Amino acid sequence: xxxxxxxxxxxxxxTIGTMAVLLRRNGIIVFMxxxxxxxxxxxxxxxxxxMHGNLDxxxxxxxVMVVAAAEVVIGLAIIVAIFRTRRxxxxxxVNLLRN
Amino acid sequence: MxxxxxxxxxxxxxxxxxxxxxxxPWQESAWLLVAVPLVSAAVLxxxxxxSDRWGHWLGVAASAASFVIGALILVSLxxxxxxxxxxxxxxxxxxxxxxLTLAAGLxxxxxxxxxxxxxxxxxxxxxxxxxxxxxxxxxxxxxxxxLNLFVAAMLLLVLADSFVLLFMGWEGVGLxxxxxxxxxxxxxxxxxxxxxAFIANRVGDLGxxxxxxxxxxTVGALDFTSVFGAVSSMDTSTAxxxxxxxxxxxxxxxxxxxxxxxxxxxxxGPTPVSALIHAATMVTAGVYLVVRSAPIYEAAPDAQLAVVxxxxxxxxxxxxVGCAKDDIKKALxxxxxxxxxxxxxxxxxxxxxxxxxxxxxxxxxxxxxxMFLGAGSVMxxxxxxxxxxxxxxxxxxxxxxxVTFGLGWLAIxxxxxxxxxxxxxxxxxxxxxxxxxxEWRAWxxxxxxxxxxGLTAFYMSRLFFMTFHGEKRWTTAAEGAEQHPHESxxxxxxxxxxxxxxxxxxxxxxxxxxxxxTWLEPVVGHTEHADPVLPIPVIMASTLVLVLLGAFLAWxxxxxxxxxxxAPAGSALTRAARRDLxxxxxxxxxxxxxxAYLTRSLVYGDRQVVDGAVVGVAHVTVGIAERVRKLxxxxxxxYAATMLAGAxxxxxVVLVTRI
Numbered sequence: 001x002x003x004x005x006x007x008x009x010x011x012x013x014x015t016i017g018t019m020a021v022l023l024r025r026n027g028i029i030v031f032m033x034x035x036x037x038x039x040x041x042x043x044x045x046x047x048x049x050x051m052h053g054n055l056d057x058x059x060x061x062x063x064v065m066v067v068a069a070a071e072v073v074i075g076l077a078i079i080v081a082i083f084r085t086r087r088x089x090x091x092x093x094v095n096l097l098r099n
Numbered sequence: 100m101x102x103x104x105x106x107x108x109x110x111x112x113x114x115x116x117x118x119x120x121x122x123x124p125w126q127e128s129a130w131l132l133v134a135v136p137l138v139s140a141a142v143l144x145x146x147x148x149x150s151d152r153w154g155h156w157l158g159v160a161a162s163a164a165s166f167v168i169g170a171l172i173l174v175s176l177x178x179x180x181x182x183x184x185x186x187x188x189x190x191x192x193x194x195x196x197x198x199l200t201l202a203a204g205l206x207x208x209x210x211x212x213x214x215x216x217x218x219x220x221x222x223x224x225x226x227x228x229x230x231x232x233x234x235x236x237x238x239x240x241x242x243x244x245x246l247n248l249f250v251a252a253m254l255l256l257v258l259a260d261s262f263v264l265l266f267m268g269w270e271g272v273g274l275x276x277x278x279x280x281x282x283x284x285x286x287x288x289x290x291x292x293x294x295x296a297f298i299a300n301r302v303g304d305l306g307x308x309x310x311x312x313x314x315x316x317t318v319g320a321l322d323f324t325s326v327f328g329a330v331s332s333m334d335t336s337t338a339x340x341x342x343x344x345x346x347x348x349x350x351x352x353x354x355x356x357x358x359x360x361x362x363x364x365x366x367x368g369p370t371p372v373s374a375l376i377h378a379a380t381m382v383t384a385g386v387y388l389v390v391r392s393a394p395i396y397e398a399a400p401d402a403q404l405a406v407v408x409x410x411x412x413x414x415x416x417x418x419x420v421g422c423a424k425d426d427i428k429k430a431l432x433x434x435x436x437x438x439x440x441x442x443x444x445x446x447x448x449x450x451x452x453x454x455x456x457x458x459x460x461x462x463x464x465x466x467x468x469x470m471f472l473g474a475g476s477v478m479x480x481x482x483x484x485x486x487x488x489x490x491x492x493x494x495x496x497x498x499x500x501x502v503t504f505g506l507g508w509l510a511i512x513x514x515x516x517x518x519x520x521x522x523x524x525x526x527x528x529x530x531x532x533x534x535x536x537x538e539w540r541a542w543x544x545x546x547x548x549x550x551x552x553g554l555t556a557f558y559m560s561r562l563f564f565m566t567f568h569g570e571k572r573w574t575t576a577a578e579g580a581e582q583h584p585h586e587s588x589x590x591x592x593x594x595x596x597x598x599x600x601x602x603x604x605x606x607x608x609x610x611x612x613x614x615x616x617t618w619l620e621p622v623v624g625h626t627e628h629a630d631p632v633l634p635i636p637v638i639m640a641s642t643l644v645l646v647l648l649g650a651f652l653a654w655x656x657x658x659x660x661x662x663x664x665x666a667p668a669g670s671a672l673t674r675a676a677r678r679d680l681x682x683x684x685x686x687x688x689x690x691x692x693x694x695a696y697l698t699r700s701l702v703y704g705d706r707q708v709v710d711g712a713v714v715g716v717a718h719v720t721v722g723i724a725e726r727v728r729k730l731x732x733x734x735x736x737x738y739a740a741t742m743l744a745g746a747x748x749x750x751x752v753v754l755v756t757r758i
Contacts, residue, residue: 021739030736095733 006047013040027079027089034075038068118187118324121207122179125171129188129205132168132215132258136161137251143244151240155233158243159226162250166219173212184209184621187260187324194263198319206260206323210622213457214257214380214387217464221379222250224594228472229371231590232479242282242369249275253380257387261322262311265388269307269352272381273300279376280368292364299361303351307388310344313337327394338395342402345392346409353385353439356413360682362436363420366428370475373428378435378471379464386439386460389446390453393623397449406447407540411547414440416680418554422561423676425666426485427474430562431467434511437555438463444544445526452529453623454616459522461615462606466510466518469598473504476591477566480584481573487565488664489574494567496584499592501567503599508563510602512556512646518606523552527642531631541632552642556649564658572664 013036020033042061049057083089121127139161143154150157176184186207193203205211226246233239252271259265281293311321317337318329330338349355354362365377376382389396389406396403417437424430442460445452478485480497494501510517513524531545573582586592609615631638656662668674675681730741 018743022736022743025736091735094735098731098733 003047003051007044010040010044010047013037013043025090025092027082027091030091031072031075031079035068035072038064118185118206119183121186121188123175125168125175126186126188126207128168129172129207129258130190132165132172132205132219133251133255135164135168135251136247136254140244140247140251143240143247148240154240155226155230155243158247159223159230161247162219162223162226165250165254166216166223169212169215169219172207173216176207176209176212181621199315199321201261201263201321203264204260204322205258207258208622209618209620210387210390210457211257213461213619215254217461218250218253218257218380221464221468221598222246222253222375224597225371225375225379225468225472228374228475228591228594229369231588232371232475233369236369238282242279245275245278245282246371246375249279249376249381253384256384260324262307262314262326263321265391266304266307266311269348269384270304272376272384273297273304273352276300276365276376276381279372280365282369282372283367286367289367292361292367296361296365299358300351303348303358303385306344306347306349306351310341310348313341313344323391330394330398333398335399335401338399339402342392342396342399343405345388345395346402346406349385349388349406349443350409351385352388353382353443354413354436355385355409355439355443356416357682359413359416359436360679360686363424363429363432363679366426366432370428370471370478373432374468374471374475377432379468382435382439383442383460383464386442386446386456389443390456390623393450393453396447403447403449404540407444407544408447410440410442410444410447411544412440413437414444414551415547415554416440418551418558419672420676420679421558422554423669423673425487425677427477427487427490427562427566428471428485430487430558431471431474434555434559434562435467437551438467438511441523441526441548441551444548445529448529448532448544450624450626451532451629452526454619455522455525455529457619457623458606458609458615459519459526461609462510462518462522462602465598465601465605466507469595469602470504470507470511472591472595472598473500473507476500476587476595477584479587479591481582482580484574484582487562488662488666489572490566491569491573491662492567492571493584497567497586499586500595503592503595504567505563506599507602508559510606512559512650513552513642514646515643516607518602518604521606521610524639524642527552528631528635528638531633531638532629533632538632545632545638549638549641549645553645553649556646557653560650560653561657564653565662568658569662572662 017033017036017038017040020036021030024030024033042064045057045061045064047057049055049061079089082094086093121129139157143150143157146154176186188205188207190203190205192200194201226243229239229242229246233242236242249272252268252275254268256265256268256272259268277293277297280296281290284290284293314326315321317333318326320326320329347358350358362377362382366373368377396406414437417433417435417440421430421433421437424433438459442456442463445456445459476497477490477493477500480493480500481490484490506517510519513520527545527548530548531541534540573584574580666677669677678684
């Protein structure tokens with residue numbers, strides 16, 4: 001199987017994730033979109049690693065995973081905090097920084 | 100060599116005593132003179148209300164301690180041979196910057212010691228008087244703190260061995276004067292009077308600063324010894340500039356024309372302040388400055404002439420104003436101005452006058468302080484009334500005040516054998532001394548001082564008769580307060596008695612064998628006796644005739660006939676004199692008005708141009724921000740879209756440039 005397929009899959013996943021972030025209002029779904037984008041990137045990195053025959057891409061993927069884990073913790077905490085105060089997980093309700 | 104001899108011949112100061120090092124414990128601890136009252140002032144100010152009970156006695160003790168130290172130094176100086184009577188006490192290295200190295204030091208010589216004795220003796224008496232005079236004032240402690248501060252600053256002024264240290268004392272007395280004129284600053288007009296005095300003094304200080312800059316530029320040093328030593332190599336124009344700048348300083352501090360307008364208003368301060376600062380000591384600092392800078396004036400005949408002219412104008416000016424004032428303190432203030440005019444004139448006459456300027460200054464310090472204290476005593480007994488038209492007939496009710504004031508009166512108008520006769524007569528004689536190449540000067544200034552003597556006799560007799568003689572014109576109960584004049588407490592009368600004794604005897608005692616002029620010789624130089632343009636007996640006789648005439652006219656108008664309780668309209672000159680010969684109006688028109696206009700235009704320029712530019716930049720920034728902030732809509736998803744767009748743009752740019 002050609003390595004290009006992996007890249008195409010990665011692109012598709014990244015695009016789906018992006019669309020989820022941009023179009024969905026529910027904070028949890030937006031968050032899942034972000035995760036999807038990160039993992040699409042990981043897939044691309046691992047594929048590139050394979051293409052170039054060295055481990056740089058895989059190391060990068062590990063870093064991304066670590067950062068993603070930290071981000072999940074913070075992000076979920078924020079969403080929970082917002083839900084507690086606003087009784088809603090919609091990102092459009094959180095617009096206090098307007099203007 | 101021949102040049103040097105010529106200079107020495109022109110300057111009688113070339114052979115002045117060379118400063119020597121201090122000897123004996125008292126000369127070495129001369130700094131205590133300044134330190135003791137300064138520490139006392141600090142204690143009184145810092146201890147606050149806690150020292151209310153004993154603070155005034157601490158003030159008296161500090162002033163008296165300075166007097167005792169001064170007297171001990173005086174004795175040690177009198178025991179030294181004449182050639183060693185100029186002592187320089189080094190204190191510490193004060194300023195060391197670039198070319199300027201300046202040591203703070205004190206100069207003990209006959210001139211400074213004369214001032215030390217005058218300031219501390221009269222000062223201590225006035226401290227004692229104030230204990231009773233300010234008895235009812237809740238802020239008496241603060242008053243004594245300021246008085247001590249004044250004594251310290253004045254002593255620093257006269258003891259300094261350089262112009263910079265003198266300037267520190269000079270500013271110090273200005274500050275003390277400001278604080279004391281405005282002591283009752285809850286009355287707006289008193290606070291304004293204090294500010295006026297302060298600002299008029301600042302104008303004078305500018306002169307002292309200019310003089311110091313000019314000295315530093317030409318000589319490179321500011322201590323008396325170096326500056327006066329370098330005068331012989333200074334060209335006349337530089338010396339004239341320095342002399343005129345010093346004269347400006349003296350005019351500010353000594354209330355001389357054209358900076359005299361503050362002195363009348365300065366009477367807003369408590370009467371002991373008027374006696375100490377605005378009669379006996381601080382206002383004579385200008386005379387001290389001129390006499391101290393004598394070597395400079397000797398090298399600048401034009402500046403010297405300016406000093407004489409200023410003195411002559413002020414002595415007539417003050418005398419005319421004094422004839423019309425009904426406020427007892429303002430009349431005395433005008434008289435002070437006029438008497439300092441005498442001293443200035445004498446100081447400008449050169450070596451023939453220096454000693455007599457200081458002599459008159461000392462005797463004036465006594466009789467004028469005595470009369471001010473007498474005026475304070477009258478006010479004390481008359482519910483703070485100051486209008487002489489509402490006095491009259493007080494001689495029977497306030498006997499001690501009457502006698503002591505009367506002695507001061509006889510002294511100031513120059514009746515022999517009282518103090519003023521000896522000092523003023525000498526000035527009149529000196530004014531008649533011929534000046535080589537300018538015969539008119541002897542006649543002009545001689546007649547000015549003669550007329551001044553007659554006017555002095557008139558206005559002082561007017562003041563004396565209106566207050567103590569004639570009918571009672573006291574305010575009645577219907578007019579506000581019924582008067583029950585009474586003699587003041589002993590703490591007030593004793594200082595008056597002591598000063599009156601001084602007014603009687605000091606002039607005669609110090610004239611015996613010319614003891615005072617000889618004493619001052621190490622500082623002001625020795626002058627050979629010369630003959631005035633008129634024989635001395637003629638001068639004396641015409642002075643006495645004018646004095647008696649002035650006193651008689653005053654007696655006829657203010658003692659023998661009825662004095663109206665409300666001032667009559669009077670002639671144009673009287674009306675002008677009541678308003679200080681329109682000096683305030685002139686100042687307003689010439690200085691204050693244009694100054695205010697300039698300030699307003701600068702403020703306008705500042706608002707329109709400078710502020711306009713700043714505000715304009717702010718407006719533009721706000722305008723841009725108004726538009727840009729629309730982008731901040733608060734929706735996370737739109738920010739994410741923007742980021743995405745940015746990432747896409749970056750990607751496209753990178754890819755396009757690669758291809």
